[in-house]
Amino acid sequence: MGGRSEGGGQVSALRPSNLPKLAVCPCYESNPVAGPAAERGTLLDTAFRAELLQTDDRHELEDKLTSEEVAAVSWAVSMVRAMAGRERVLAREDDCRLQVLDLNGTADAIVPGRLMHFDLKTGLRRNYREQMAAYALGLMGAHFASEWTCHLLFCDLREIETFRFTYDEAHAVVDEVVRAFHDPRKKPVTCEYCGWCAKAETCPARRELVAETLPVADPGFDFEAVIADPDRLGQFLKACAVVDDFRERAKKVAIEQLKTGGEVPGWRLVTRKGNEFVNSETVGQHIEEIGFGPVLSAYGNMTANKFRRLWEEHLGSSKPFPEEAVKHAAPSTYLKQTNPKTK
Ligand code: SF4
Structure with a gap:
């Protein structure tokens, strides 16, 4: 679930959504102030739940989302429906709460008949294995199962990652993180999560x-x-x-x-003139006179995902998406820091 504190009441560092971070740095502590990405995650998560449950406030929630976000949520909902088949989907928060080794969490959607649950994720793909192991453990306990499947729905990317755990596997994953967290000799490990940590x-x-x-x-x-x-x-x-x-x-x-009128010796504020632009409505008013070709070439290429979403929204399944039209830019290289345990 996107960025929300779990379990209600006092926020503890040791909760399922923190486990992937604690697996890397056992001293990690989440920042109590939710950043814009976490707030967006919570909003999309609420809209996802509302859409699955077909609640009355779903249109109101949809109004708070951009058209890309609406498309991302409907993709996630369609994935749940397709994978659940005719089985019942639980999505009310009360039906999705779970408890495991004294940790509280809330799954996004559960399909008990197929021993699986779904978790909506926004933004980039990250590691959520330890969080999913905790959910699997809690849900196996609640639904008397010895195996569990977790589907992560990366809605912005339209990607799915699936984990399958036996009870023992999930227990071992969670136990290792919990033990490291309680270790009195634990030491902080700088990692990609430092920027989100309350101790940064x-x-x-x-x-x-x-x-x-x-x-x-x-x-x-x-x-x-x-x-x-x-x-x-x-x-x-x-x-x-x-x-x-x-x-x-x-x-x-x-x-x-x-x-606010203060001073920082050696530094001053500089205001740059904003870039000039013409909005898309104005371009639309003149597009026939100028011609579609020159205007479209001036706009340049569109990302394949954006075009897929436009296709889905306007043509739906009436015409198959022309996958052969998708081109690949040359790969680029950048430097990314690895987490000590994933080297
Ligand atoms: S700032 Fe980084 S190294 Fe320090 S406790 Fe937080 S996550 Fe660990």
């Missing part, structure tokens, strides 16, 4: 990394030696990522101070 600004592991990077200014700092050694290079980049994160946070604070 105070965490000793991150401060240590920053302290390692700052000697760049030291006259004795030998950059050639760093880039010549793969271990030092990796460590240096990891430290730079933390410094970048701190820098972004510091920039926000400085902008706020300068906007």
Whole structure:
């Protein structure tokens, strides 16, 4: 489920949705202030539930979504219906609550007749294995099953990831994370989740990394030696990522101070003129005079997913989507930090 605190009452660090993060850093603590991505996740999740249940407020919820988000939710609902077949789908929050090893959670939709549940995810694909293992464990207990299937619905990407667990497998996955969390000798492990962690600004592991990077200014700092050694290079980049994160946070604070009349010595606010543009309605009014061809070439290529959604919305299943028209751009390469346990 997208970003919502589970179980109600006091928010504990140890809850199913935090397990994938705790599996990497046992000291992770979620930030109590939900960011825009988490808020969007919760909204889409509510709309998904409402659509599955066909509740009266579903149109009201739909009005809060963009047309792309409406299409993403209806894709997820159609996947649930297709995989559930004639089986009953439970989607009321009260029907989807679960408890496992003292952790509370809420699945998005359960199909007890097929021993499976669905979880809606927004944004990029990430690891949710430990959260799904916890849900599987709770749902196996509630539905007297010895195996369980979890389907993650990445609605923005229109992708599905499926996990199947036996009781013992799910128990082992959850138990390992819970044990590491309760270990009195646990240590923070810097990772891709640091930016979301409530301790991001105070965490000793991150401060240590920053302290390692700052000697760049030291006259004795030998950059050639760093880039010549793969271990030092990796460590240096990891430290730079933390410094970048701190820098972004510091920039926000400085902008706020300068906007409210404060001073940050050495820095000032600069206002850039906004780009000029013509909205699509105006282009539409003149498109016949100019010609569709020149206007469409000026707009450029459309992503295949956007075109698929347009096709779905306007042509539905009346005509098959021309998959052969989808072109692939040249692959690009970028650097991504790996989590210590997934290296
Ligand atoms: S900031 Fe990063 S390393 Fe520190 S506790 Fe949080 S997740 Fe762990």
